[in-house]
Each structure stands twice: as C-alpha cells, then as structure tokens.
Amino acid sequence: MQKFDQAYFDAGIERRGTECVKWxxxxEETGDPEMIPMWVADMDFPSAPAIQAAIGRVAAQxxxxxxxxxxxxxxxxxxFWERRHxxxxxxxxxxxSPCVVSGMRIAIQALTKPGDAVLIHTPVYGPFHDSVKRSGRRLVESPLAEENGKWQIDFAGMEAAMDREKVKAVLLCSPHNPCGRAWTREELERVLELCRKKNAALISDEIHADFVYPPAVHTSILSLAGEKDAVVMLCAASKTFxxxxxxxxxMVSRSPEMVERLTRQRDDAGITFGNPFALAATRAAYTDCDAWLDGLIAYLAGNRDLVITHAKNWPRVRVTEMEATYLMWLDCRALGLAQDQLLEAIRAAHVYVTDGRFFGSAGDGFIRLNIGCPRPQVEAALRQLDRVLAKG
Ligand SMILES: Cc1ncc(COP(=O)(O)O)c(C=O)c1O
Known part of the structure; x- marks a missing residue:
C-alpha cells in the first residue's frame, strides 16, 4: 500500500508549464524566474492516486x-460528509453546481431579491464581496473582532447591522478564509439563531471543511439546521483534493423549498454540468482518498508548525492561529510599512503572497501565506521573507 507520508508530500509535483495560475x-506577470508562489489557494501536491486513475479511465473512453x-x-x-464530519x-x-463561487451567486440570487442587504464577516475571501455586489444586492460588512490574534464574530455588532440594514441573507465562511477559524458549534448555533430570529437566509461556504486541525473540528451548519431553515451549504472536493x-x-439544503428555489435559479441561468472528468474525479475523491487526505492534514500541520517556529524571528509580525485551511494570516501592521511598500518589498524578496486587501479594507496591513506546498518550498519562502519581516 502506498504511504502518504512526509516523503510523499515533500516530493510535490512540477506544475510549471501546465498553464496553472499559481506558477x-x-x-508571466512578474517576469521573475526565482519568484516562489505562496498565493492562490491550491496546492503543489499530486492529486490522490485514486483520482488520477479515475481520470485516466475517463480519458481512455x-x-x-x-x-x-x-x-x-x-x-x-x-x-464522505457522514464519515468525515x-x-x-x-x-x-x-x-x-460548477465552482463554489457560482453556487454562492446562485444561492444569493435564489434566496434574496435585487437591492436586499446581504451580510458578510470581514475580512473575508474577495468573491464574497463581489458576489453580493454583482448580484445587485447591498453589501453589509460585519467586521470580525480580533483578540490576541484570534478572530471572533462580534455578535452584538452583527445583530445591530442585521436590524439596521434589514439584512435578508448572511454569507458565512466556515471555516474562515483568511482568519483560519473553525467556528465552534456554539458560535454556529448563535449565527443560525440570529438568522432565524431576523428571518434571514444563511449561506455557509464550507469549501475548507476538510482542512481542520485537531483539537478543532468542523461542524457543518447542516448538523444544526432543519428542513424549515433557509440554510444552504456550499461544498466541493476541489480544494481538498x-x-x-x-x-x-x-449546494446542499435540508429544506425542500430551498432545493426547489436553487434548482429553478440554476436552471433559469442555463447552467448545466456533467463534465465526465469532474464527476469521476469527485466520486473517487469522496470514496477512495481518505488515507491521502489524512496524510495531507498531518503534513500541513507540520508546515504550519514550521511557520510558527520560524516567525519567532519576526518580532513585529503576528501569526494568526490557524485552526483550519492551509492559509496563514499574518498581521504585519507593526512593521509600519504602507501596504504597497510591504508587498513590493516581499516581491523584491522573490515571494508572491496574497495582499490582505483582497479580503476587504480590514485586510490592510496583512498578508496571506499559502502553505499547501512541499516543506522545502515553505522553508525557502520563509528564508526569503526574513529580508522583510525579520525587522526588529
Ligand atoms: C472560502 C472560499 N470559497 C470559495 C473558493 C473558490 O471556490 P471555487 O473555485 O470552487 O469557486 C475559495 C478559494 O480559495 C475559498 O477560499
């Protein structure tokens, strides 16, 4: 039996020349052959053997x-969801649905009307902002509160915003990108309760559900919601595998009424699916790849620990606790650099990270570091980042 151990993940996979965005x-954009990509959220590992075999069988058709x-x-x-979560x-x-962001837009459009207010917790993944605005809905930001590097939902602020703006839907990122939180059952119960009380739909993007590090666990909103709740969960095998x-x-919902509304919205948009490669790969991912996934999580936890240890050389940078995802959220505000200066300096050090402002204005002064890659790549990036972040 193949082992999915450190050596397997250390080996990674060459992606250059595949037209991939990350490399x-x-x-092409930077013209820098030494640039180390630590940005867009996919990983530099081969997909699990069962997925490769499934795609191979479809290719052979x-x-x-x-x-x-x-x-x-x-x-x-x-x-898969029963077994893993x-x-x-x-x-x-x-x-x-096609990608998760398209599911998000279908859900927003199915569950709210043009001009309705939709609440997001900021900072949050850029397309949350865009999906609301481009659907002709009103964006309401409820800033997360940060305490000692741990981000929390400000429930009082959220409730006040829901009342003030007459919010009709909440778009939740669970686990949260970029703040690394795996929301607890109690936190999720409070979010759901608020939505019930205020008659707002709840759309929970759980694409990062499989990247949760013990002792944290992923709690799906669907383990709390019933068939009368206007709750939709979005998920995919795409990020995980x-x-x-x-x-x-x-898109998953307990409510037959929601399923009907989502179906109608999707069909009205003429969105079809049934890509034989995607179907076969996803079935294999959900069925035959648990050992690969367990190995991956252990490996990513090792990468996370490496960053935490190394960041002791960076006295002015605060590394947010990462309970979930493979995306580390670094608070660089104490370096005293303007965000453009910070990014320029990091790029001059040949590391490509995600600008915190991609997650909204609350991300100013932050960078996001993708550690979903072989450890030698993380080590090289950390050494290069010393040039900018190790300032005392
Ligand atoms: C929270 C979240 N949702 C959705 C996506 C994108 O998913 P998709 O490519 O399926 O639209 C990402 C990708 O990073 C993400 O972090």
Whole structure:
C-alpha cells in the first residue's frame, strides 16, 4: 500500500508549464524566474492516486458526450460528509453546481431579491464581496473582532447591522478564509439563531471543511439546521483534493423549498454540468482518498508548525492561529510599512503572497501565506521573507 507520508508530500509535483495560475500566470506577470508562489489557494501536491486513475479511465473512453450526474455522485458526497464530519445528508438535498463561487451567486440570487442587504464577516475571501455586489444586492460588512490574534464574530455588532440594514441573507465562511477559524458549534448555533430570529437566509461556504486541525473540528451548519431553515451549504472536493480546475461543487439544503428555489435559479441561468472528468474525479475523491487526505492534514500541520517556529524571528509580525485551511494570516501592521511598500518589498524578496486587501479594507496591513506546498518550498519562502519581516 502506498504511504502518504512526509516523503510523499515533500516530493510535490512540477506544475510549471501546465498553464496553472499559481506558477505560470505569476511567472508571466512578474517576469521573475526565482519568484516562489505562496498565493492562490491550491496546492503543489499530486492529486490522490485514486483520482488520477479515475481520470485516466475517463480519458481512455475516447469519447466524452453528455454525461449524467446520477445518484452515485450525490451518494458519494453524503457518505464522505457522514464519515468525515459526522453529518447525515440525503442525496435529494444535494444539487451540483460548477465552482463554489457560482453556487454562492446562485444561492444569493435564489434566496434574496435585487437591492436586499446581504451580510458578510470581514475580512473575508474577495468573491464574497463581489458576489453580493454583482448580484445587485447591498453589501453589509460585519467586521470580525480580533483578540490576541484570534478572530471572533462580534455578535452584538452583527445583530445591530442585521436590524439596521434589514439584512435578508448572511454569507458565512466556515471555516474562515483568511482568519483560519473553525467556528465552534456554539458560535454556529448563535449565527443560525440570529438568522432565524431576523428571518434571514444563511449561506455557509464550507469549501475548507476538510482542512481542520485537531483539537478543532468542523461542524457543518447542516448538523444544526432543519428542513424549515433557509440554510444552504456550499461544498466541493476541489480544494481538498486539488481538483479545482475541474470546476465542480455542490449546494446542499435540508429544506425542500430551498432545493426547489436553487434548482429553478440554476436552471433559469442555463447552467448545466456533467463534465465526465469532474464527476469521476469527485466520486473517487469522496470514496477512495481518505488515507491521502489524512496524510495531507498531518503534513500541513507540520508546515504550519514550521511557520510558527520560524516567525519567532519576526518580532513585529503576528501569526494568526490557524485552526483550519492551509492559509496563514499574518498581521504585519507593526512593521509600519504602507501596504504597497510591504508587498513590493516581499516581491523584491522573490515571494508572491496574497495582499490582505483582497479580503476587504480590514485586510490592510496583512498578508496571506499559502502553505499547501512541499516543506522545502515553505522553508525557502520563509528564508526569503526574513529580508522583510525579520525587522526588529
Ligand atoms: C472560502 C472560499 N470559497 C470559495 C473558493 C473558490 O471556490 P471555487 O473555485 O470552487 O469557486 C475559495 C478559494 O480559495 C475559498 O477560499
């Protein structure tokens, strides 16, 4: 049996020349052959062998006409979520969508009306902001509160904003990108309770659910919501198994009424799916890749610990506790640099990170570091970052 140990993940995979965004687009944009990519959220590891084999079988078909997405696809997702996250889902509650962001837009449009207010907790993944605005809805920001590097929902602020702005939907990032929180059951109960009380729909993006490090656990909103709740969960195998390029995700709701509204919205937009490569890869991911995933989580925890230890050389940088995701949120405000200066200096040191402002204005002074790559790459990036961040 193949082992998914440190040596396996250390070996990584060469991605240059595959037209991938992380390496090839960055190289083209920067023109710097030494630049180390620690930005866009995918990983520099090979996808699990069972996924490669499944794609190989589809490739060998030699013809790729219209393909059904059947009961087996939804069932594979349900089995995975029950096994990995202890939540029982039914195939009838699962709807396919292209990527998670498209599911987010379908859900916003299905559950709210133009001009309605939609609340997000900032800083948060850029397309949360865009998805609300581009759907013609009103963006309401409820800033997360930070205490000693740990980010919390400001429930009083959230409730006040919901009342003031007459919020009709809350878009939750769970686990949270970029703040690394795996929301606790109690926190999620409070969010759900607020949504029930204020009659707001709740859309929970759980794409990072599988990257949660013990003792934290992932609690799905669907383990709390019932069939009367206007709650939709968005998920995918894409981030977990590094198959985001295949563009398949799911929208899941306990509520038959929500399922119907999502289906109508999706069909009205003429969105179809049934990419045979994506279907086969996703089924394999949900069925035969647990050992690979367990190895990956252990490896990423090692990368996280390495960053935490190394960051002791950076007295003015605060590393946010990462309970979840493989994205580390670094508070660089104490360096006293303007954000453009900070990014320029980091790029001059040949490291490409994500600008905190991608997550909204609350991200000014922060950078996000993607550690989903072989450890030698993390080590090289940390050494290079010393040039900018090790300032006392
Ligand atoms: C919270 C969150 N949602 C959605 C996405 C993107 O998912 P997709 O490519 O399926 O739209 C990301 C990618 O980084 C993310 O972090």
């Amino acid at each position: 090839d687009v960055m190289a 030699g013809t790729w006409g219209y393909t059904r997405n059947g009961q087996a696809d939804a069932q594979a997702l349900c089995s 202890g939540v029982h889902l039914n195939p009838g509650e699962v709807l396919l 590094n198959i985001a390029g295949l563009q398949q995700s799911s």
